[in-house]
Amino acid sequence: MQRDWCEADADTLGLEGLVEALGVDTSVVVEYEQLGLFGTSRRGASPWRFSAPDVERLSRALRLSRDLELHAAAAALLVELLEERARLRRRVACLEQLAGRGG
Amino acid sequence: MQFKDYYSLLGVARDATAEDIKRAYRRLARKYHPDVSKETDAEERFKEVQEAYEVLKDPEKRAAYDQLGRDYRPGQEFRPPPDWGSGFEFSGPGGAAGFSDFFEQLFGAGSPFTRGRPGRGFDLRGEDHHAQMELSLEQAYAGGVHTLELRRPEAGPDGRVSLRQRRLNVRIPAGVTDGQVIRLAGQGSPGHGRGGQGDLYLTVSLLPHRLFAVDKRDVTLSLPVAPWEAALGATVQVPTLGGTVELRIPGGSRAGQKLRLKGRGLPGSPPGDQYVVLQIVLPPADTPRARELYEQMRKELGFDPRQALGGVHAA
Numbered sequence: 127m128q129r130d131w132c133e134a135d136a137d138t139l140g141l142e143g144l145v146e147a148l149g150v151d152t153s154v155v156v157e158y159e160q161l162g163l164f165g166t167s168r169r170g171a172s173p174w175r176f177s178a179p180d181v182e183r184l185s186r187a188l189r190l191s192r193d194l195e196l197h198a199a200a201a202a203l204l205v206e207l208l209e210e211r212a213r214l215r216r217r218v219a220c221l222e223q224l225a226g227r228g229g
Numbered sequence: 230m231q232f233k234d235y236y237s238l239l240g241v242a243r244d245a246t247a248e249d250i251k252r253a254y255r256r257l258a259r260k261y262h263p264d265v266s267k268e269t270d271a272e273e274r275f276k277e278v279q280e281a282y283e284v285l286k287d288p289e290k291r292a293a294y295d296q297l298g299r300d301y302r303p304g305q306e307f308r309p310p311p312d313w314g315s316g317f318e319f320s321g322p323g324g325a326a327g328f329s330d331f332f333e334q335l336f337g338a339g340s341p342f343t344r345g346r347p348g349r350g351f352d353l354r355g356e357d358h359h360a361q362m363e364l365s366l367e368q369a370y371a372g373g374v375h376t377l378e379l380r381r382p383e384a385g386p387d388g389r390v391s392l393r394q395r396r397l398n399v400r401i402p403a404g405v406t407d408g409q410v411i412r413l414a415g416q417g418s419p420g421h422g423r424g425g426q427g428d429l430y431l432t433v434s435l436l437p438h439r440l441f442a443v444d445k446r447d448v449t450l451s452l453p454v455a456p457w458e459a460a461l462g463a464t465v466q467v468p469t470l471g472g473t474v475e476l477r478i479p480g481g482s483r484a485g486q487k488l489r490l491k492g493r494g495l496p497g498s499p500p501g502d503q504y505v506v507l508q509i510v511l512p513p514a515d516t517p518r519a520r521e522l523y524e525q526m527r528k529e530l531g532f533d534p535r536q537a538l539g540g541v542h543a544a
Contacts, residue, residue: 132397132398132399132400132413132416133400134399134400134401134402134411134412134413146425147414147425147428148354148357149354149424149425178410178411178412178430179409179410181412181428181430182359182410182412182430182432185357185359185428185430186264186359186430189264189356189357190262190264193258193262193275193279194255194258194259194262194265195251195254195255195258204265208264208265212408212432213408216407216408216434216435217444219437220437220442220443220444221442223437223442224442224449224451224506
């Protein structure tokens, strides 16, 4: 029976899987890894496993690099900043809501 | 088919240098790129800018396009000449997905510009899509199948880029957190040739909730309590994501005190907790009797709320 919904992809990808998934060269992944795109505190046990957020970050960095004609370091920085900004906005919204009712 | 004026789309003169064109593109890309733009029609505008740049940045394509434009009069129905592309060197793969019919006819797959050299195929992986998925806290708590409306910029037959709607059913695991990324392989744009399908990345965005504030898997509820409930202790009913539960407020509780209901937050391993912050609310002094009781407390309790401030002197 065909499912009528999509299942979220729960697996992590290895380096090969990531290269295949995004259609890039291994050297590109290594470059972004060295730029700290996947987080500077990697799990010591499996540094070359990539979760959904990792893959998303790389996909976004590649797209920004291409569209805005940025070199890798700039694209990596931009991705980090956008993510941090989104996170902070959500946090502020949450805190404002809490403060609004507590007052 | 509509003729597309790529020079006016980039806002440059017909004799613009390569440097002018690059500068114009970068300025417009910064303005309209969906990831960084504040404009309302960012996606459509960006696609148009991208297409214009694709042609004007490539000397071969630009030269061919200029020749075309010379004979064109505005308002005319446009048709590519029969000897289109002859005399030009073969170049790389044609445009990315989603460009206009005008582009596809002149520079896309099947045009002289993408008749690849022998042994050189035309494979291009489809684009990845990034989208936000808004969920209520209840939906995040329960998980289940969720219908998503996605918009993707696509060029219509008249060449105008518009947003095409698409519906997708996604199964969300119970206990997704705000900011979590869900990857749906193969749900992005289709590729060309043997290029694979792009992926879809959904970032979960939790909508603000009437009662609960959320921090990862923990939720916080501000609970109004009467002064005697906090001072003397009480057992009260408290809403949680999974239903109402009883909470024992210890006597001697202070305003702002945080109580924890373990495991009552969003599910997971480990599940989050629910925090209850006590918010002391005063009975209104709106009847003579109420005022009497407040006066009695003032007289008999000898309570100084500002003791910790030390001596306070008027300026």
